[in-house]
Amino acid sequence: MTSIIKLHCLSGAGDESPPCYVLQVDEFKFLLDCGWDEKFDMDFIKELKRHVNTIDAVLLSHSDPLHLGALPYAVGQLGLNCPIYATLPVYKMGQMFMYDLYQAHRNVSDFDLFTLDDVDAAFDRITQLKYNQSVDMKGKGHGLRITPIPAGHSLGGTVWRIVAPGEEDIVYAPDFNHKKERHLNGCEIEKIMRPSLLLLGAANADYVQQRRRLRDEKLMTTILSTLRGGGSVLVCTDTAGRVLELAHMLDQLWRNKDSGLVAYSLLLLSNVSYNVLEFAKSQIEWMSDKLTRAFEGARSNPFALRHLQLCHSVVEVTRTPGPKVVLASFPDLEAGFARDLFLQWAPNNLNSIVLTARTSPGILARDLIDKGGDRTIELMVKKRVRLEGAELEDFLQQQRMKINNTDKEDVGGISSDSESEGELEMCVVTGRHDMPVRHDTRPTGCFKSNKRHHAMYPFHEERTRADDYGEIIRPEDYRLAEIVDAEGEIRDVPPAPPQKQEPDEEMIEIPSKCVSVVRAVAVRASIQYVELEGRCDGDSLLRLVAHAKPRALVALRARPHAANTLAKHCESEGIEKVFTPNKGDTIDATTESHIYQVKLTDALVSGLAWRSAGDAELAWLSAVVAQRPRATCTDAEEGEPEPEDDEMMSLERARGGAAHSAAFINSLRLSELRGALARAGLPAEFSGGALECCSGTVAIRRLENGRVALEGVLSEEYYKVRELLYEQFAIV
Structure with missing residues (x-):
């Protein structure tokens, strides 16, 4: 049976906006990715809000904000409440991406689109899958099956295969890389052959990619020339995706004694750099065969990067002496530590800024790629500063008023309880404690009063911050000063991640405010674009389409020129149905024609x-x-x-519908009828291809056209046999 298939493009169609699509298969609706751009476009949220209550399942393909950035907002603010499916690395690294993104914006602005609780709530809904693990949908999705397939490009990256009723095969491949890399295998192309519908990320359909060896040489040359010239290198990369490939490659370069780089520092800077590297160490089985064999053979973790120093603030980078290479998030330069270092290092012509990804149009990184450096640009500089003077006094006064209002509410609650018992209480507020004083003003009568016993001096138990001997406990004093990595080298222990505060502890918040100013930034540093996105290039993309030979294809995230290039190639390969939608379009990709819902x-x-x-x-x-x-x-x-x-x-x-002949629904087997006759006390035997019973007076035989004939002498046994025969069918 053919399914009705429709694709509604909320985003990521006809331009380079993030991927987000609603795929409808009959009555079941998938949300394919839930990305958000660098500017947090709210027009996209309005479109998503119209569909959020009808979505039955969410499929996530990669861990970066381009593919799941709007998920915390959809769960926390829009009320998205359905199963979410992703691989284990996408779950782990996606959380790191969103933590870093939130903290990067929170450090410089009053960011309130979502909170860390929204991030946790969204990722708690994720069902973690392994590659090639099939899951059957339930309810109105009965008959649908989803399977994640390795996509390359990022750790845990997924190409989703959706099998619909009628064995229709839908493949969703927004971003993938068929080539093997240092830490990842390529996409398993053989598993996406001959799909009924291919939803293909075609942004690179007209892109000519530089050879990998030349790209690596360009990056190494930039680093070596800058460091030897006395400058520092800022490599703008992501939080937990492509940064793993870069970190592994540069650490190997630092290990080479002939490179002369041991004298310089290699740093990884993000809010979650420690956690990202720890997660990478525990997910070697998701990486390339080469790294897996090295781990199993030498028992040394390939991501125990001994030359990579982990940093969590710009101050730690500044304290590191001499020329250095810093891998900092984010690649768009709109927020995060990469933007902070860019503002500091761009005016120095000895430094180099390496951009590793093409971001959306109108973004600072994209502007630098298109127009280069050696010019002065105006940027909105945001930062958070501490309150001082009159502003600090106003803030503290507001805090006191809030505390007093809270105390008054507590006092009012106690008084109302007392008045309900015919008593009156006076409460003296002493700091954080209430001291109730009881005064009986009414006679109790002849009955004994049942008075409520209140504590004279309510006591708030402080959390113990010292041991039994009065010594102040500081957990950081008990950490080891150094550890030995897998290769036997001693290095400093990175700072432990911040611990969650207990509910009983008081929140100590430093009063601050966010300020923004437009500043002219002189870009004198060398601007280099080294494409390290790890996506399939144009020539390989066209070859894959010719090899897969889908019956229908939808070009996603394709600009007009790229979409035309892909459409012409599909026409030459005999693929008749090629859709090039724009944002907001709905595509009817049903295989058969003249089918209506x-x-x-x-x-x-x-x-x-x-x-x-x-x-x-x-x-x-x-x-x-x-x-x-x-x-x-x-x-x-x-x-x-x-x-x-x-x-x-x-x-x-229909009004006055015509009568119809009875329809007998079932494929009857005479052996089953024989068993039913035996249970009714009418033994039957096969004779000459017919089933005879009642001493040979009644016979049931199957005709050539597949129908069943009942023959025999009219008697009670005949009608009983006929009744049992009818019971084998659903008569409508």
């Missing part, structure tokens, strides 16, 4: 006479197709039903 009204279903046939329920329906009434304004405001549902037709019972 209709709704069954409640009045129609309630009047049907159902018959059981095995595990199924059957009924005869005589109806006509009619236009459904338009949705009311209230429904439209709430987003239910969706706009496309208003155009869906419905079935209504």
Whole structure:
């Protein structure tokens, strides 16, 4: 049976916006990725909000904000409540991406689009899968099966294969890399052959990629020439994706004594650099075969990077003496430590800024790639500063007022309880404690009063911060000063991640405010673009399409020129159905033609006479197709039903429908009928291809056209046999 397949492009169609699509297979709706751009476009959120209540499952392909950046907002603010599927590395590294993204913006602005609690709530909903682990959907998704396939490009990166009822094969491949890298295997292309529908990320369809050896040489030359010239190198990379490839490559270069780089420092700077490297050490089985064999053979972890120093603030970088190479997040230079270092290092012509990814148009990194350096640009510089003087006094006064209001509410609660018992209390507020004083003003009568016993001096127990001998406990004093890595070299222990504060401990928040100013930044440092995105280039992309030979193809995230290049190639390869949608378009990718989706009204279903046939329920329906009434304004405001549902037709019972002949539904086997006759006390035997019973007076035989004939003498046994025969069918 053919499924009705539709794709609604919320984002990532006709341009370079982040991927986010609603794939509808019959009544089941997948949300394919949930990316957000660097500017946090709210127009995209408005479009997502219209569909969020109808989504049945979410599939995440990669761990970066380009593919899941809006997920915390959708779960925490829009109320997205459905299963989310991703691989284990996407789950782990995706959390690190979002923690770093939140903290990078929170450090310089009053960022309130989502909180860390929203991030945790979103990732708690994720079902973690392994590669090639199939999962069957439930409910109205019965018959659908999803399978993650290795995609390359990033750790845990996924190409999703969706098998629909009728064995239709849908492949969603937004970003992938068919080539093997230092820490990743390539995409398993052989597992996506001949799909019914290929949803292909085609942003690189017209992109000519430089050879890997030349790209690596360009990066090494930039680093060596800058360091030997007395400058420092800022490599703008992501938090937990492509940075692993870069870190592993540069650490190997530092290990080479002939390179002369041991005298210089190699640093990894992000809010979660320690956690990212620890997660990478524990996920070697998700990496390339070469690293897996090295780990199993030598028992040395390839991500015990002995030359890479972990930093969590710009101050730690500044304290590191001499020329240095810093891998800092984020590659777009819109926020994070990379932007902070860019503002410091760009005016110095001895330094170099290495950009590793093409970001969205209108972003600082994209502007530097297109126009280069050696110019002065105006940037909005944001920072958080401590309150001083009158501002600090105003803040402290507001805090005191909040505390006093809270105390008054507590006092009011105690007084109301007392008055309900016919008593009056006076409460003297002493700092953080209330001291109730009781005064009986009413006679208790002849009955004994049951007074509530209140503590005279309520006591707030402070959390112990010292041991039994009064010594102050400082956990950092008990950490080891050094550890020995897998290769026997001693290095400093990176700072431990901040511990969660106990509820009983007081929150000590430094009063601060966010300020922004437009500043002219002289870009005198060398600007180098070294493409290290790890995506399939244009020539390889076209070859993959010719090799896979899908019956239909949708070009995603493709600019007009790239979409035209891909469409012409598909035409030459005999692929007739090629869709190049724009943002907001809905594509009907149903394989068969003249198939329509209709709704069954409640009045129609309630009047049907159902018959059981095995595990199924059957009924005869005589109806006509009619236009459904338009949705009311209230429904439209709430987003239910969706706009496309208003155009869906419905079935209504036909008036005065003609009588129909009874239909017998089942594929009868005479051996099963024989067993039913035996249980009813009518033994039967096969004779001459017929089933004879009742001493040979009744016979059941199968005709050439597949129908069953009942022959015999009219008697009580005959009608009993006929009744048992009818019971083998669902008669509608």
